Amino acid sequence: MLPDLENYLLTQGLFVLPTPAGAYYCVSAPDPTLARIMLRAMMDGESSHRLTLENLISWSQVDEEETLETLYKAQTMGWIEGFEERHAAPEEIIEQLLPKLLPKLSGSGKVILADYQGFSIYSLGFSNETAIYLSAISADIASMHERRLNILHDKLEFWTSAWALVDAAGNSQVGFWPIYIGEHRFVLVIGGVPHLNQPVLTQLIWALNKRYGNLNG
Secondary structure, eight states: OOOOGGGTSOSTTOEEEEOHHHHHHHHSSSSOOHHHHHHHHTTOSSBOEEOOHHHHHHHHOSOHHHHHHHHHHHHHTTOEEEESSOOBOOOSOHHHHHHHHGGGGBTTSOEEEEETTSOEEEEESSOHHHHHHHHHHHHHHHHHHHHTHHIIIIISOOOOOOEEEEOTTSOEEEEEEEEEETTEEEEEEEESSBOOSSHHHHHHHHHHHHHHOOTTO
């Protein structure tokens, strides 16, 4: 029996987007869970979409009950938020956006976006040599994580996909966050304290989806 619709939906008519946590969850692993499919669909197009049951079902491509259960999970986890005004997708090309968005994700001002081959797409705050080395290391870490994903998740129940190099006190010196967009894999490398819980992370994921994703595939 379906629960009352009002127990599941945000206020009808709001425009919906993933929170920073939701945006990262939907690209943190390559497996297309229903929640990831729904969250990515919210960033499909040039602006945010209204939250309606019809939209939700078209995004999820499953029945109403399973769609609403997935929405409820996303709400409970803090992965989605609603706005009264429509939000526009990032308009600039990714090469113009990265210098504006990435510095805000690092408390130290040190950040790299690397591709799956271990090459730096954009780097700030690190020396050129350090950026080259860290980008290469990020590809090795991401590949190792993929090889051990079943053990980490199913056997050990470690659900994070991020890795870090820490000091003797356990403080992160450099962190590595894999990002999966369609058939592409990137790694966000951040020196010092990361500042990921802010809207620029959603904007970054949205921009990468526009450039590299195939949300209708």
